[in-house]
Amino acid sequence: MNANIHINPITRIEGHASVKIFLDEKGEVKKTRLLIHSLRGFEKFVQGRPAEEIPRIVTRICGICPWMHHLAASKAIDNCFDIRPPLAGNLLRELCHLLAHIGDKILHFFFLASPDFLIGPEKSHYSVRNIIGIAKSFPALTSKVARMRQLVHEMLESFTGRSIHPVASVVGGFSKPMLEEERKELLKAASKLLDFALFSLEFAKKDIFGPNQDLFENLGTIETGFLGMVDNSGNLELYNGNLRLMSKDGEVIDFSPEEYESYIEENVVPWSYSKVPYAKIWGKGLSLKIDDPKGVYRVNSLARINVVERISTPHAQEALEEFRNRFGRPVQNTLLYHWARLIELIYASERVIQILNKKEITDPNVRKKAEPKAGRGIGCVEAPRGTLIHDYTTDKDGCIVKANLIVGTTHNTAAMNLSVEQAARSFIKKGYIDEEIINRIEMAVRAYDP
Amino acid sequence: MKIIKVAQEWLGACSGCEIAMLNMGEKFFDLLKKIEMVHMPLLFDHKTFDEFQDAEIEISIVSGCVISEEHLHLLKKIREKSQKLCALGTCATHGGIPSLLNSWSTDAALKEIFSSNSKKDHLTFPNKDLSGFLDRVYALDEFVEVDILLPGCPPRPSLIREFLSKLIKGDFPSLPNKSVCDTCPTLRFGKGRKGIIKRAMENPEYDPNEPIEKMHCFLEQGYLCMGPVTLAGCAFYDAPPCIKARTPCRGCYGPVYSDGNQMLEMMNALASVGIEWKTIIDRRSLLRFSGAHGLLRPYPGSK
Ligand code: SF4
Ligand code: SF4
Ligand code: SF4
Numbered sequence: 001m002n003a004n005i006h007i008n009p010i011t012r013i014e015g016h017a018s019v020k021i022f023l024d025e026k027g028e029v030k031k032t033r034l035l036i037h038s039l040r041g042f043e044k045f046v047q048g049r050p051a052e053e054i055p056r057i058v059t060r061i062c063g064i065c066p067w068m069h070h071l072a073a074s075k076a077i078d079n080c081f082d083i084r085p086p087l088a089g090n091l092l093r094e095l096c097h098l099l100a101h102i103g104d105k106i107l108h109f110f111f112l113a114s115p116d117f118l119i120g121p122e123k124s125h126y127s128v129r130n131i132i133g134i135a136k137s138f139p140a141l142t143s144k145v146a147r148m149r150q151l152v153h154e155m156l157e158s159f160t161g162r163s164i165h166p167v168a169s170v171v172g173g174f175s176k177p178m179l180e181e182e183r184k185e186l187l188k189a190a191s192k193l194l195d196f197a198l199f200s201l202e203f204a205k206k207d208i209f210g211p212n213q214d215l216f217e218n219l220g221t222i223e224t225g226f227l228g229m230v231d232n233s234g235n236l237e238l239y240n241g242n243l244r245l246m247s248k249d250g251e252v253i254d255f256s257p258e259e260y261e262s263y264i265e266e267n268v269v270p271w272s273y274s275k276v277p278y279a280k281i282w283g284k285g286l287s288l289k290i291d292d293p294k295g296v297y298r299v300n301s302l303a304r305i306n307v308v309e310r311i312s313t314p315h316a317q318e319a320l321e322e323f324r325n326r327f328g329r330p331v332q333n334t335l336l337y338h339w340a341r342l343i344e345l346i347y348a349s350e351r352v353i354q355i356l357n358k359k360e361i362t363d364p365n366v367r368k369k370a371e372p373k374a375g376r377g378i379g380c381v382e383a384p385r386g387t388l389i390h391d392y393t394t395d396k397d398g399c400i401v402k403a404n405l406i407v408g409t410t411h412n413t414a415a416m417n418l419s420v421e422q423a424a425r426s427f428i429k430k431g432y433i434d435e436e437i438i439n440r441i442e443m444a445v446r447a448y449d450p
Numbered sequence: 451m452k453i454i455k456v457a458q459e460w461l462g463a464c465s466g467c468e469i470a471m472l473n474m475g476e477k478f479f480d481l482l483k484k485i486e487m488v489h490m491p492l493l494f495d496h497k498t499f500d501e502f503q504d505a506e507i508e509i510s511i512v513s514g515c516v517i518s519e520e521h522l523h524l525l526k527k528i529r530e531k532s533q534k535l536c537a538l539g540t541c542a543t544h545g546g547i548p549s550l551l552n553s554w555s556t557d558a559a560l561k562e563i564f565s566s567n568s569k570k571d572h573l574t575f576p577n578k579d580l581s582g583f584l585d586r587v588y589a590l591d592e593f594v595e596v597d598i599l600l601p602g603c604p605p606r607p608s609l610i611r612e613f614l615s616k617l618i619k620g621d622f623p624s625l626p627n628k629s630v631c632d633t634c635p636t637l638r639f640g641k642g643r644k645g646i647i648k649r650a651m652e653n654p655e656y657d658p659n660e661p662i663e664k665m666h667c668f669l670e671q672g673y674l675c676m677g678p679v680t681l682a683g684c685a686f687y688d689a690p691p692c693i694k695a696r697t698p699c700r701g702c703y704g705p706v707y708s709d710g711n712q713m714l715e716m717m718n719a720l721a722s723v724g725i726e727w728k729t730i731i732d733r734r735s736l737l738r739f740s741g742a743h744g745l746l747r748p749y750p751g752s753k
Binding site: 057127397 | 460463464465466467468469470472473475476478479482487491492493494495496497546547548550551553554556558559560603604649650651652653658659691692693694695696697700702731732734735738
């Protein structure tokens with residue numbers, strides 16, 4: 001019997017991972033493991049670096065969400081040096097954060113995930129199940145998507161110099177104020193983004209979620225808790241707020257990001273270079289047993305959409321209500337991450353317009369002068385892939401002595417393992433595996449956008 | 451015309467180089483019509499190089515540094531199957547940010563990461579099924595012959611496009627040995643103001659309503675700016691992007707001559723504007739983009 005299967009690498013995801021599937025003598029799935037390969041030592045090599053340089057170094061953790069690392073680190077270093085940026089500095093940071101969310105969601109949904117649904121795993125060979133295949137079958141859509149991605153990058157680039165590996169958020173605030181002409185230009189572009197966001201959800205409902213209903217209801221579904229950011233009244237927040245942990249029965253606890261260590265703990269497991277965080281506050285430890293998981297929570301779009309009471313912008317709120325009416329709360333179907341992502345795309349576009357309409361956004365006072373000192377600072381934002389926590393300690397010269405980073409994908413390690421196992425068990429029978437089955441299993445991972 | 455085969459692979463990388471390729475926008479799709487992209491894991495479900503004959507792929511574009519046995523194995527295989535190999539991004543050409551790790555041994559780094567915040571002092575070391583690590587972070591040309599170097603973290607999209615078009619035509623493109631300062635429009639008077647390096651704790655002096663041409667050079671204002679020792683290539687529109695954002699250069703295109711040493715060269719550059727290099731608080735950071743090739747070595751006494 002063909003004993004083990006190794007899917008290596010998982011493709012059309014933004015990182016490096018593979019799946020091992022262990023079969024028993026009858027060819028049934030015994031267990032599975034999702035292996036996250038990348039580990040590049042950032043927590044070690046930031047040690048000794050002057051803290052004000054960190055926001056320009058940790059961007060290289062991820063070239064897809066560099067803004068989120070840039071900003072989480074900026075917030076953390078502000079806290080180490082005990083400094084609060086002026087209002088305009090904070091608004092400019094949030095603006096960039098939201099624009100980067102928009103770019104990422106377009107990339108993930110259309111370039112990486114949509115080929116699975118528009119071209120379909122069963123109909124197609126790997127050589128067409130991708131963005132080129134989409135470009136051939138849906139040329140108008142593809143050029144629209146490419147233009148919108150381009151627009152987001154140009155908005156970030158024209159104002160901050162760089163869209164990949166940004167530099168404009170600095171300790172104490174922002175490196176430059178926004179001029180009135182820049183504000184007007186950005187506002188014009190932002191209304192195009194909102195139109196596109198609304199179009200995307202309608203398109204997806206009709207051409208993706210509708211025709212693939214069966215997949216969306218079953219593939220990779222597991223029962224877990226959720227973690228995401230909310231404001232003081234339980235509204236969706238992506239940049240600044242409290243964290244909310246929701247159990248699988250819907251009970252919630254809110255806490256400040258500074259207290260993260262009292263609520264979640266990271267476990268080291270022998271089979272992955274990614275640590276496995278779990279909700280220690282639930283008091284049941286961590287277990288990855290597929291029929292009775294313990295301590296497992298999920299992050300990223302679906303988690304955020306589950307934990308919030310409401311969304312403060314009108315179109316996104318409407319989309320949230322429709323989603324809840326159809327699927328309830330909390331929603332456990334893994335593929336619905338995609339739908340939740342498009343609701344967030346609408347929120348981010350609406351919020352960009354709100355921020356650009358605030359008169360403080362063009363205030364020239366964008367940065368406070370910092371002084372290096374000893375301290376500890378925690379910075380937290382919601383990255384596209386989930387709650388991102390940067391935690392640094394500095395010495396008296398303001399250089400880093402200790403760092404702990406929990407990135408979005410890491411929170412999802414336990415849950416992704418469960419979803420992969422669920423998918424493998426339902427598709428692999430008597431040791432039979434083919435290209436279509438492999439892609440179905442990969443789809444369970446892809447939903448998490450690791 | 452023969453359609454040429456191109457492959458793209460990432461090793462120890464952050465995906466930023468691939469995103470920069472996608473940021474060509476619609477032009478990326480135009481390019482894909484002219485070539486056959488046989489492998490690119492970010493976008494396509496093609497998994498291994500095994501099916502190719504030796505030298506069957508005309509051009510392979512590889513991003514990222516080499517830090518694990520698996521990277522090394524893959525790199526050697528790609529070299530075998532490809533006629534030309536292009537190192538994309540500063541990780542691939544000079545080690546990039548990951549090579550900051552070369553201040554320690556990989557063992558020491560792993561121990562630190564997996565024990566750091568664990569209160570129970572359990573040191574479960576991950577080892578099952580995962581590929582082993584090398585002793586340090588390497589650039590591609592430390593193991594295989596590299597035909598084209600395209601540094602940048604990431605390289606600017608229009609530059610990638612230019613390189614690819616030339617490669618497809620059969621040329622060997624390269625960047626001229628100019629420095630970022632050569633492409634920078636800020637005002638310079640030839641002398642530093644203070645004699646010591648100021649840390650980046652506040653914004654430099656400039657009037658936001660005036661164009662970048664009216665701003666006084668960072669280095670001459672007393673801030674560390676690595677423009678003098680960094681290869682030009684990032685500037686588009688009117689200025690290097692970081693300078694346009696009113697932040698100094700940190701050297702992301704690597705040294706001006708590919709075998710240069712950004713740390714030693716920066717000390718000379720500082721001396722020439724009258725700034726005392728000893729006042730830089732963390733000199734290792736001057737090699738933060740180019741610590742491979744044995745330039746960044748473990749701290750004395752660190753294992
Ligand atoms: S060179 Fe920069 S952008 Fe490219 S992989 Fe390395 S860190 Fe990422
Ligand atoms: S040192 Fe920096 S600011 Fe001065 S000219 Fe060179 S790149 Fe421009
Ligand atoms: S200015 Fe320096 S750090 Fe910035 S993009 Fe250019 S080379 Fe890289």
